[in-house]
Amino acid sequence: MGLADIAKLAGLLGPKVLAGGDIAGACAKFAEKKNREHARAFAAVPFAERIVFVPQCMRATGRCRAEEKGAEYICTRCGGCSVAPIARRAMELGYMGLKILKGGSAVARHVEKMKPRAVLGLACQYEGALGIFECERLGVAVQFVPLLRDGCADTDVELEKVFAVLELTAPAPAGKDRKARAKPRG
Numbered sequence: 402m403g404l405a406d407i408a409k410l411a412g413l414l415g416p417k418v419l420a421g422g423d424i425a426g427a428c429a430k431f432a433e434k435k436n437r438e439h440a441r442a443f444a445a446v447p448f449a450e451r452i453v454f455v456p457q458c459m460r461a462t463g464r465c466r467a468e469e470k471g472a473e474y475i476c477t478r479c480g481g482c483s484v485a486p487i488a489r490r491a492m493e494l495g496y497m498g499l500k501i502l503k504g505g506s507a508v509a510r511h512v513e514k515m516k517p518r519a520v521l522g523l524a525c526q527y528e529g530a531l532g533i534f535e536c537e538r539l540g541v542a543v544q545f546v547p548l549l550r551d552g553c554a555d556t557d558v559e560l561e562k563v564f565a566v567l568e569l570t571a572p573a574p575a576g577k578d579r580k581a582r583a584k585p586r587g
């Protein structure tokens with residue numbers, strides 16, 4: 402984590418937390434609060450305007466078949482880690498893409514380039530808090546699912562949790578429902 406990131410975290414969590422408190426716990430609370438605040442907006446965005454960001458530390462060390470292209474890895478869905486089923490489900494639903502990020506700073510770059518209206522991010526608690534900060538700064542609805550354990554390699558995530566967020570949709574407006582039901586069949 403660089404100085405700029407520490408300054409951002411201090412702004413988000415308060416300098417007292419950084420001075421010796423439970424930083425991961427504070428980041429987790431911050432993310433839970435933001436998930437609640439953004440859930441409705443995220444669910445209202447069509448799948449085609451949503452993107453998924455996953456961290457490179459989820460890749461299977463020594464087995465990953467992802468192609469490295471400049472600043473990113475392209476998952477070839479070799480099945481070595483949980484990125485494959487997440488990418489498959491996102492594509493089935495019609496998401497605009499899944500990006501394996503080499504670092505948290507890539508969030509803003511991809512959002513500015515691809516212009517999603519909603520982001521589902523997977524990361525450790527620190528990177529998650531910073532990613533949420535970037536999404537809010539750029540006016541994008543965001544949902545965050547934390548990794549099961551922090552680390553620089555072979556990390557993982559709870560797939561059921563990720564799928565549940567991927568599939569979040571807003572209920573149809575009541576008027577539309579009524580019209581659909583009233584429509585004669587045949």
Ligand code: SF4
Pocket residue numbers: 459460461464465466467475476477478479480481482483484485
């Ligand atoms: S599923 Fe994708 S990211 Fe995971 S190890 Fe295979 S190629 Fe790499």
